[in-house]
Amino acid sequence: MTDSESAAARLAMVRDNIALAARSAGRPAAGIDLVAVSKTWPAEAIVPLIAAGQRHFGENRVQEAQAKWPALRAAHPDLVLHLVGQLQSNKAAEAVALVDVIHAVDRPSLVAALAKAMDASGRRPACYLQVNIGDEPQKAGCAIGELPALLAAARDAGLPVVGLMCVPPAGIEAAPFFALLAKQARDHGLPGLSMGMSGDYETAVLLGATVVRVGTALFGSR
Numbered sequence: 001m002t003d004s005e006s007a008a009a010r011l012a013m014v015r016d017n018i019a020l021a022a023r024s025a026g027r028p029a030a031g032i033d034l035v036a037v038s039k040t041w042p043a044e045a046i047v048p049l050i051a052a053g054q055r056h057f058g059e060n061r062v063q064e065a066q067a068k069w070p071a072l073r074a075a076h077p078d079l080v081l082h083l084v085g086q087l088q089s090n091k092a093a094e095a096v097a098l099v100d101v102i103h104a105v106d107r108p109s110l111v112a113a114l115a116k117a118m119d120a121s122g123r124r125p126a127c128y129l130q131v132n133i134g135d136e137p138q139k140a141g142c143a144i145g146e147l148p149a150l151l152a153a154a155r156d157a158g159l160p161v162v163g164l165m166c167v168p169p170a171g172i173e174a175a176p177f178f179a180l181l182a183k184q185a186r187d188h189g190l191p192g193l194s195m196g197m198s199g200d201y202e203t204a205v206l207l208g209a210t211v212v213r214v215g216t217a218l219f220g221s222r
């Protein structure tokens, strides 16, 4: 297979798996956005997926996104760019200028930096609040107990908060963590659920994900 045939085949497989999981859950597959996480991959690896119809892409570092995406976006104005990784407050303005969706808002200082950047630029990327759903000391995300205050701060600051995001603990069954994030989103009246990666996106869809972030299953291992 050529690179573009294999990219199209991998994309079709992931989409089929999402559709199957959605059907099992009695949900419309159209309600689930597949974000192709292209971190570390050059434009040459991304173009075949765009050609195969993929529109949502994700990066985890602002600098890498700035290097890769302006040219791709100029050529394909309908792409939707997501920032899925941790964001430093001093990169907030650059992130707001570049991306359409920010998945890792996890602390009041970042809320303030994003609000300032949005007010200055007039751009308002949709935001997900990241929750440290497994309560892991080394992991990004706000503690579940801090979520009400963070959400209030984000809403007060005028951020367009659309949902919650998590990266569950590695190496153990993700389902309970996805269920817990879904409950938090329900309790706070948030419609969006950004959860599920290459190893567990079908489980995430079964438990209500509205956005799955898939890298390896689409691009190969990094």
Ligand SMILES: *Cc1c(COP(=O)(O)O)cnc(C)c1O
Residues within 6 Å of the ligand: 037, 039, 060, 084, 085, 167, 197, 198, 199, 213, 214, 215, 216, 217
């Ligand atoms: C890299 C990354 C992904 C994609 O991970 P894969 O296992 O390669 O699918 C999803 N979400 C975040 C936050 C990431 O950093």
